[in-house]
Amino acid sequence: MLFILISGHPPFMVANATDPWYKNIYKGNPEGFWEIHEKRKATLKDKEKKAEFYSTELKDLVTKLLACDPDNRPKIGEIKEHPWCKGPTATSEEMTKEFKGYMSLIEEKLAKAKAEKKKSAETGTNVNQGAFEGYRAYRDGANVVAFALK
Numbered sequence: 001m002l003f004i005l006i007s008g009h010p011p012f013m014v015a016n017a018t019d020p021w022y023k024n025i026y027k028g029n030p031e032g033f034w035e036i037h038e039k040r041k042a043t044l045k046d047k048e049k050k051a052e053f054y055s056t057e058l059k060d061l062v063t064k065l066l067a068c069d070p071d072n073r074p075k076i077g078e079i080k081e082h083p084w085c086k087g088p089t090a091t092s093e094e095m096t097k098e099f100k101g102y103m104s105l106i107e108e109k110l111a112k113a114k115a116e117k118k119k120s121a122e123t124g125t126n127v128n129q130g131a132f133e134g135y136r137a138y139r140d141g142a143n144v145v146a147f148a149l150k
Contacts (some may be wrong), residue, residue, distance in 0.1 A: 033063075038053060060084070
């Protein structure tokens with residue numbers, strides 16, 4: 001869950017050695033796992049810059065949480081004492097600013113979709129309803145459970 005909250009998507013599709021993302025965890029290669037995810041974030045953020053989306057502390061904690069052997073995973077007390085959990089947190093003002101930025105993006109996309117729909121109705125053409133273009137729906141069966149930037 002922590003990985004999903006930070007990344008906006010699951011760390012792998014299936015906890016199976018054939019899954020390309022999980023394979024690195026299974027084979028004891030967390031560096032490969034993080035390299036794949038950093039490249040994905042770099043593509044999303046800026047194709048020319050190397051992403052530094054995940055902090056060293058987060059990588060360490062998530063790697064420990066994803067240990068294949070449950071006996072090797074940290075206990076609740078160890079998680080609470082981990083440097084990532086003890087690190088700096090966003091202020092209320094910082095969170096408000098971040099959410100307002102996201103809200104503005106969503107409002108822009110919705111306004112664009114509304115204008116396209118109106119134009120489509122006026123001209124009688126079927127304009128692509130891409131209000132959430134650039135977002136990916138994650139599904140659990142037939143239900144959409146979350147949206148994240150592609």
